[in-house]
Each structure stands twice: as C-alpha cells, then as structure tokens.
Amino acid sequence: MTNVVKADGSKAAFDMAKVRESISKAARDAGLKDEESSTLVESVSKDVQEAHNGEDTVSSSAIREEVLGMLDRLKPRVSRAWREYDRRYKAANKKQPHM
Numbered sequence: 001m002t003n004v005v006k007a008d009g010s011k012a013a014f015d016m017a018k019v020r021e022s023i024s025k026a027a028r029d030a031g032l033k034d035e036e037s038s039t040l041v042e043s044v045s046k047d048v049q050e051a052h053n054g055e056d057t058v059s060s061s062a063i064r065e066e067v068l069g070m071l072d073r074l075k076p077r078v079s080r081a082w083r084e085y086d087r088r089y090k091a092a093n094k095k096q097p098h099m
Helices: 016-029 034-052 060-074 076-095
Strands: 003-005 011-013 057-059
Touching: 003 060, 016 034, 016 060, 016 076, 034 060, 057 060, 060 076
Parallel strands: 003 057
Antiparallel strands: 003 011
C-alpha cells in the first residue's frame, strides 16, 4: 500500500477517489460535459495509479504536479480551473484568523 506524505508531514493511505474527485471538480469548473469529464478522469487517474503502484510513499505535492502536468497536456482549461481554485482557496484561508 502506498502512503501519501502531506504538506504538514502527516501520512495517509493513497486514496485514488480523492484524485478522481479533484480532477472531476476541475473539469466541471472548466465546463467539460459529463462524458468528456469522465473520460479525462479515467485516463489521468489510471496513469497516476500506475505510476505509483508499489511505491511505499509519495508526496501529495508530487501527485498534484503529476496530475496538473497531464492536464496541461490533455486539457489545459481543466488545469487552469484547478489552479484558479487553488488560488481562491489559499486566498480565502489567508483571510481566516488563526486560532
């Protein structure tokens, strides 16, 4: 089983469903139709899973960059939607007071 090392150093079991959901959300934000989105999710998630099959650990940032690289080649508007979401999310978290 492959573990994912998160940005905070914690580890979690590799969960392909999370990768698939992230790609799907970006595809939806980019305006892809359901069939086109499903094909893209299947293709990219299969490649990611094959690339990390048998590895002990992989960083979440490595997975993210790998997925975005594939999306840059296959569907640039989907990778742009993903990055835009990241920018909005990070900006919103900076505005939140830390407790």
